[in-house]
Amino acid sequence: MSSDATPTSTTAPTDPTAGDPAPGASRPRRADARRNRQRLLDVALTAFTEQGIDAPLDDIARRAGVGIGTLYRHFPSREALVDALIRGGVDDLCRRSDELAGTADPLEGLARWLRELVDHASRFRGLAAAIVAAGGRVHERHEGALDASCALVHGAAGRLMGRAREAGRLRGDVDDADVVDMATSVAWITEHAPRDDQQTDRLLALVLDAVSVPAAPRASEARER
Amino acid sequence: MSSDATPTSTTAPTDPTAGDPAPGASRPRRADARRNRQRLLDVALTAFTEQGIDAPLDDIARRAGVGIGTLYRHFPSREALVDALIRGGVDDLCRRSDELAGTADPLEGLARWLRELVDHASRFRGLAAAIVAAGGRVHERHEGALDASCALVHGAAGRLMGRAREAGRLRGDVDDADVVDMATSVAWITEHAPRDDQQTDRLLALVLDAVSVPAAPRASEARER
């Protein structure tokens, strides 16, 4: 409760992507390093929330009371810092995907989840763009720090979409990644061109409408021509 | 033919927004100023095409053979430079809107135009984001240099959408600006996360599908409940 947004547990022993060294086992850090890392995360969260994802890094280091070199030691790129901040939210989205897989109406499950994805991508200015960029950079050598989180999100989305498709409620010809991109771009639009309060819901409803199949009219055959 | 992309005629006497001084009449410039301005535009077009909309301005000035101050004198902001470059394309879009208003199927006219809008917004990296940002910044005091172009685009889109709506082919509850934003975000997605060649068409088809009403089934009444 002290900080309502502890982004990552500082030592997640089974974090699949945290370890640069022996994968899987993130060795214990020195006490001051742990403290510095956590301070940086706390300050960065505030800075990104206030100023967006491009907030100056030296500001963050200074406000956290560490040298700029320490920031770079813990987070070799801005993206790595962003990833550490959103990792908790990504985990939440994965969990929610499993929960919502139990929804009676599979399309409603997908709809709710996409809405949570949009909220997630709206956490700070610039995040939606970073997410989409990570999604479109799978084949590069310099792997982005957000790639793993991005893959998790796409996986979670895919599970719900597979279910909706099996139930005949999702169009067979839509690309799963397209749906994730479109939903993320709803967050991006709302961020750059906020027009009114219903905008996010309206746009998301449009996306869902476009990719879904109406509830079966008679449960037998429904020729669509 | 010397430069296949002369972005603006250097002295458009009736350009509605070019004149900072007496509106409407852009006074004749000195010969060297005209030349410098045109050189800057030529170089900027190349630079933006190659490196995206964030290409360094001093590079552009140097390659154009002028001092950086000259660039700023002609284009007080990066956006002003971008606007000058796309103004021709915006005019084209407005003309095309009028032409396509003659299409037999009003929905197809809209579809074609939106496809051209996407191509326009894809001209250089970063442009789609700039367009959406301009569209969402109408109420600010520091008016963006792209605002006028953006308004023209929205106007052109609105004409085609009004026509489609009158013909009963566009859903009554969709916001015109939403459609423009969604189409532009298609360009943005393709730019950041290019997955395959059909992506743009696929995404745009989704958007159209979401906002359109299927061709009237029997021409009489079609209760939607």
Next chain:
DNA sequence: ACCTGAACACCGTTCAAGT
């Protein structure tokens, strides 16, 4: 093992001095 901050690079923007 970790921290520090000076040093460098890069880019945007202004403005005094010129023609």
Next chain:
DNA sequence: ACCTGAACACCGTTCAAGT
């Protein structure tokens, strides 16, 4: 009326020197 470029500000990133 227009051009120039030095000067300043700002930010990212590295790395030698420390503990």
